[in-house]
Amino acid sequence: MLWQLIINSIIAGAIYTLVALGFNLVYGATKFFNLAHGIMATIGGYAVFYFAKTLGLDASVAIIIGVVLAGVVGFGLDKLIYLPLRRRKASNMVLLVASLGVMTALQAVIAILFSSRYKTLSQNIGTQKVFTVFGGTITQTQIVILLAAALVMAGLVALLYKTRFGKAVRAISDDEEVARIIGMDTNKIIGYIVFVGSAIAGLAGILVGFDVGIEPTMGLSLLFKGVIAAIVGGVGNIYGGVLGSFLLGFVENFGIWKISGEWKDAVAFVFLIAILILRPRGIMKN
Amino acid sequence: MKIIETKNLVKLFDGVHAVDGLSIGIEKGQVTGIIGPNGSGKTTLIDLLSGVLEIDGGGIVVNGADKITRLLPHQVFSYGITRTFQNVRLFEQMKVLDNIMVVVTERNVCGSLFGRHPDDNHKIAADALRQVGLWENKNRRAANLSYGQRKLLEIARTLATQAEIYLFDEPFAGLFPEMRKIVSSIVQDLKRRGKTVILVEHDMGLIRELCDHIFVMDEGKLLAEGKPESVLGKREVIEAYLGR
Amino acid sequence: MEYLIHLAILFATYAILGVSLNLIVGYAGLLSVTHAAFYGIGAYTTAILLTKTGVGFFGSLILGIAAAAAVSLLIGIVLSRFKGDYYALGTLGFNTIVFGILLNWKNLTGGSLGIPGISRPELFGINFANNFNFLVLASIFLVLICLAARFVANSPFGRVLKAIREDETAIAVFGYNTLYFKLVIFVISAAMAAVAGSLFASYIAFIDPSGFRVDESMFILAIIILGGLANLRGSIFGALFLIVLPEIMRFVGFPSNIEAQMRQVIYGLILILLMLYRPQGLVGEYKL
Numbered sequence: 001m002l003w004q005l006i007i008n009s010i011i012a013g014a015i016y017t018l019v020a021l022g023f024n025l026v027y028g029a030t031k032f033f034n035l036a037h038g039i040m041a042t043i044g045g046y047a048v049f050y051f052a053k054t055l056g057l058d059a060s061v062a063i064i065i066g067v068v069l070a071g072v073v074g075f076g077l078d079k080l081i082y083l084p085l086r087r088r089k090a091s092n093m094v095l096l097v098a099s100l101g102v103m104t105a106l107q108a109v110i111a112i113l114f115s116s117r118y119k120t121l122s123q124n125i126g127t128q129k130v131f132t133v134f135g136g137t138i139t140q141t142q143i144v145i146l147l148a149a150a151l152v153m154a155g156l157v158a159l160l161y162k163t164r165f166g167k168a169v170r171a172i173s174d175d176e177e178v179a180r181i182i183g184m185d186t187n188k189i190i191g192y193i194v195f196v197g198s199a200i201a202g203l204a205g206i207l208v209g210f211d212v213g214i215e216p217t218m219g220l221s222l223l224f225k226g227v228i229a230a231i232v233g234g235v236g237n238i239y240g241g242v243l244g245s246f247l248l249g250f251v252e253n254f255g256i257w258k259i260s261g262e263w264k265d266a267v268a269f270v271f272l273i274a275i276l277i278l279r280p281r282g283i284m285k286n
Numbered sequence: 287m288k289i290i291e292t293k294n295l296v297k298l299f300d301g302v303h304a305v306d307g308l309s310i311g312i313e314k315g316q317v318t319g320i321i322g323p324n325g326s327g328k329t330t331l332i333d334l335l336s337g338v339l340e341i342d343g344g345g346i347v348v349n350g351a352d353k354i355t356r357l358l359p360h361q362v363f364s365y366g367i368t369r370t371f372q373n374v375r376l377f378e379q380m381k382v383l384d385n386i387m388v389v390v391t392e393r394n395v396c397g398s399l400f401g402r403h404p405d406d407n408h409k410i411a412a413d414a415l416r417q418v419g420l421w422e423n424k425n426r427r428a429a430n431l432s433y434g435q436r437k438l439l440e441i442a443r444t445l446a447t448q449a450e451i452y453l454f455d456e457p458f459a460g461l462f463p464e465m466r467k468i469v470s471s472i473v474q475d476l477k478r479r480g481k482t483v484i485l486v487e488h489d490m491g492l493i494r495e496l497c498d499h500i501f502v503m504d505e506g507k508l509l510a511e512g513k514p515e516s517v518l519g520k521r522e523v524i525e526a527y528l529g530r
Numbered sequence: 531m532e533y534l535i536h537l538a539i540l541f542a543t544y545a546i547l548g549v550s551l552n553l554i555v556g557y558a559g560l561l562s563v564t565h566a567a568f569y570g571i572g573a574y575t576t577a578i579l580l581t582k583t584g585v586g587f588f589g590s591l592i593l594g595i596a597a598a599a600a601v602s603l604l605i606g607i608v609l610s611r612f613k614g615d616y617y618a619l620g621t622l623g624f625n626t627i628v629f630g631i632l633l634n635w636k637n638l639t640g641g642s643l644g645i646p647g648i649s650r651p652e653l654f655g656i657n658f659a660n661n662f663n664f665l666v667l668a669s670i671f672l673v674l675i676c677l678a679a680r681f682v683a684n685s686p687f688g689r690v691l692k693a694i695r696e697d698e699t700a701i702a703v704f705g706y707n708t709l710y711f712k713l714v715i716f717v718i719s720a721a722m723a724a725v726a727g728s729l730f731a732s733y734i735a736f737i738d739p740s741g742f743r744v745d746e747s748m749f750i751l752a753i754i755i756l757g758g759l760a761n762l763r764g765s766i767f768g769a770l771f772l773i774v775l776p777e778i779m780r781f782v783g784f785p786s787n788i789e790a791q792m793r794q795v796i797y798g799l800i801l802i803l804l805m806l807y808r809p810q811g812l813v814g815e816y817k818l
Contacts, residue, residue, distance in 0.1 A: 032615065033615045033618070081802060081806065084806065085805065085806065090805070090809075092614060093561055094805050094809055096561065096618060097751070097755060097801055097805055098801065098802055098805040098806070100801055101752075101797070101798040101799065101802035101804075101805065103798070104745075104748065105794065105796075105798025105799050106798070107794065107798075108791040108792070108794035108795040108798065109795055111788075111791045111794075112792070112795070224622070224626070228623075231616070231619070263630055265627075265630055266626060266627040266631065268623075269623030269624070269627050270627065272619075272620075273608060273620060273623060273624075276611065276612060276616060276620065277608065277611055280611065336703050337703070338699060358702070358707075359699065360702045360703070360704075360705050360706050360707045362703070363703060363704055363705035368703070368704065371700070375699070376696075376697070376700070377696035377697060377701070378697075379692070379816055380689075380696065384692075387686075388689045388692075388693045389701075389705075391686035391689065391690070392686060393705045393706055393707070395687065395710050395711060395714050398685065398686040398690060399682065399685055399686075400685075401686070443704075447705075
């Protein structure tokens with residue numbers, strides 16, 4: 001039983017890592033809490049549903065389409081809505097409210113197109129390969145989730161610290177105005193950042209879809225968890241986001257050990273509030 | 287008597303000493319100038335004195351006995367200290383008159399909700415606005431004022447509090463000569479009425495004209511102090527400004 | 531006609547919610563996305579007391595206000611440590627926690643099954659089962675709350691709130707304990723929301739947690755942003771608009787299963803368009 005809890009915590013941590021990484025990336029560039037970030041996950045999941053299950057395309061193709069589509073939508077929303085607002089030096093509240101509008105609208109559109117019912121992405125439920133680890137079980141999908149999280153994190157670190165593009169991203173994260181003054185086309189780079197961040201979120205949604213399923217409101221709850229993880233680890237901090245994600249995964253799963261699983265969200269938020277009171281800048285020092 | 291005294295005041299930002307062991311005494315009823323090159327810690331000092339920034343070391347004593355070291359801004363105010371900001375912080379979307387009225391009303395929550403509005407408050411606000419010449423603009427939104435008018439409004443806001451100690455952070459910067467004259471006469475009027483003024487400024491002419499005593503800061507430390515004429519001629523002071 | 535009365539009662543409920551939220555968001559500048567939690571506390575207090583005890587409607591109203599006030603005081607103190615975006619997130623979290631409690635504390639709240647059979651108020655033998663009479667009652671409360679809100683907004687207290695919204699540090703240096711001011715308005719606003727909750731519970735006779743989730747808080751936020759922040763009349767307009775809108779859409783004839791979702795699409799679009807082109811809302815003077 002204990003090992004199952006541990007495995008569940010690690011899986012949750014891995015998923016939250018993906019969301020937190022994407023969120024941190026985008027937040028570092030745009031500096032506001034984009035409530036619609038979660039929708040990118042939903043879009044990824046539903047895109048795979050549509051292309052793989054409805055149109056019958058090969059799963060891997062559908063996944064690639066899903067990830068790219070999420071990235072494109074994120075990019076498009078930024079160009080259409082957030083960029084004009086940023087140009088106008090709109091306050092954070094305005095951006096937050098705008099993202100609230102985007103989230104509300106898109107979530108509803110998805111519900112209209114696909115209905116609010118829970119759907120799964122896996123073809124054959126119940127015949128997935130399952131492995132036993134110390135008495136706990138882990139499915140093939142969940143192993144893929146772990147690998148994906150590890151790969152994305154490694155890839156992101158490589159991107160940010162070993163490439164020129166990464167250098168530009170870090171510069172913008174630090175101080176966008178200065179970056180612009182020294183000649184960087186910050187808007188273009190921010191566009192790429194948003195694309196990558198949204199794509200990562202899309203991937204998270206797809207993986208969740210294969211693991212447990214998709215529903216139109218999945219984005220918001222994933223976002224909450226990713227944001228909590230990011231804040232706990234220190235917003236904008238890549239490693240912090242990972243640490244925070246796994247911490248959250250453990251707190252959530254162990255926190256509901258003796259009580260009903262439906263308290264998970266509440267536990268997560270109590271955790272967040274506790275962290276914000278004790279260490280307002282997050283666990284990792286900046 | 288020293289109305290404000292700092293003892294070994296320290297403020298760190300990411301390991302950098304913005305204020306480094308500063309010990310100064312402000313004489314009551316005088317106009318004291320704080321000068322120094324950019325980044326010497328003058329505004330940080332004002333922020334520490336008014337409670338806007340937390341002190342990392344040392345202490346501040348008011349009226350010879352009251353320690354205000356760890357107090358929040360609203361508590362510092364009760365010791366008779368008021369201030370302006372270097373980057374003019376007004377209540378933008380509120381009218382000019384409201385910007386003043388909002389600081390003369392009851393500070394107690396219940397009082398402001400249920401208390402009767404003394405007519406005196408209107409008079410105090412009107413007087414403050416008239417003193418800076420903004421009475422005609424009383425119904426304009428603060429955000430719509432010119433830069434000079436905004437600075438004057440900030441000063442009027444402090445006058446309306448009728449405090450004892452006034453911390454002015456670069457009140458003359460960016461002002462046209464006519465407005466400079468207004469601020470100048472306000473400072474002199476405050477002194478005449480026995481108030482204490484601390485003036486952070488760059489304009490040496492005004493410093494010479496208005497200040498009884500000045501402190502020169504450099505890299506968070508006290509470089510020199512004394513009467514303006516004697517201090518401004520000192521070599522280390524000139525070097526600090528010109529760079530070594 | 532019955533239908534119009536129904537709409538009017540809904541309008542009154544949401545107008546109360548909008549006006550009270552505006553005090554926090556529009557006047558004090560705190561982006562609170564948890565108003566549904568206090569709405570829910572009021573509703574559930576009335577529901578539980580009316581179905582399980584002998585306490586009458588008006589008694590439950592007072593207890594609901596007390597409960598909301600106590601809870602809002604506590605969470606207000608906790609949230610006061612948070613700044614800016616974090617504050618909004620903290621409120622979202624609190625709403626989620628309250629929703630979790632409503633959903634999972636089955637012994638008290640009935641969980642997802644909700645609480646049925648909530649009775650109408652009893653006063654001087656007036657038959658409040660008659661919806662028109664209930665509308666009058668609701669309207670009286672609406673007027674009382676609007677008067678109270680206006681009193682607060684136009685008082686020196688209200689002016690301090692606006693200053694806090696504009697620049698909290700700048701008003702603090704002038705001797706105002708901004709924490710207290712923010713707490714007080716948060717509690718007042720929560721108490722008003724609880725009134726709306728009590729009214730709604732008694733009217734609709736059956737409540738369940740789904741009406742007090744984060745999306746409800748977002749809906750109330752949309753009302754006041756649409757109407758205009760720091761403008762109480764605007765919130766009333768906003769409530770009217772957003773209650774009437776779905777009815778207009780019904781005439782357009784969307785199939786009923788996607789009607790609710792279309793409403794959400796429109797709310798979302800309204801928010802986006804407002805932020806892009808008219809941040810001060812319909813009649814507001816305060817640009818977000």
